Amino acid sequence: MKHQIIVAGKPALAYAKTGTAEYLKRLKRYGSYDLKHIKDGSSEDVSQRLLEGSEGTLRIVMDERGESLNTAQLTKKINAWEMRGVKRASYLIGASDGHTEELRQQADLVWALSPLTLQHELALVVLLEQLYRIATIQRGEPYHR
Template sequence: MLISLACSILRSLLHSLLHLTEYTTHHMHHTIIAAGKPALKYCKDGTAEYLKRLTRYGKYELKHIKDGSSEDVSKRHLEASQGSIRIVLDERGEQLTTEQLVKKISDWEMRGEKRATYMIGASDGHTPELRDSADLVWALSPLTLQHELALVVLLEQLYRVATIQRGEPYHRV
């Protein structure tokens, strides 16, 4: 009797706590900007798959910008990411575990940041100016990846982060 009372009090406390976190943690709008038109079928399929899965978790938008020289593409990236958290995808950047990525995104959300922009470059990569302006220069791996493949890996990680934030069982360690 006492145990069941304690359990029901605990359950309702937990319920209120969950409600409170829903109110205090707001979710950012994630924009992914990729240089160049999508061309590889297997990447188009991967991109579509993760974007579809992500619709359940918040606002995730993919934009393609015109390909070109490193200077032109980085300039377009800089303009498109004004006023947003800037995440520059670059093999020279910081390598993160998925848990570290969850922490970074959750910290930005707790701080009230409204937008995060993830930028994928063209064949010649990003300019040092764009890298210097970034809140995070993120290397998915020390390997150089084809840019569309980098996009698929990025989207899979954003999906993984979203499921971890919701406490869903996609991620296993």
């Protein structure tokens, strides 16, 4: 399965840029993980861009109100999607005002990394670390303990 991560707004925080670059570099060994930044704006505009950008893919909407899953549960879900023949998944990170209800309704999964509201670039780094962790679990490598 190919993974694309779409984030609203340009990268601005130095620590997040470093973390993002580190996990994207690590993920290269494991498959296709593409990061796209889209223009920031109102919740409605950003959600519309996220909807369009993820057209035809499995949609995972990142949102603190979503389902709380541990890493093993997420790994199982990704394995099941791959078994079902899903070719592309999109992980959608919103802007300061969050996602519209319409976008949440169009999601295959609304996933909360935690019940805390995270700055969107920090949410991106946590998401990438989890995707890396899941990729190592799928390969049977010892990163996850």
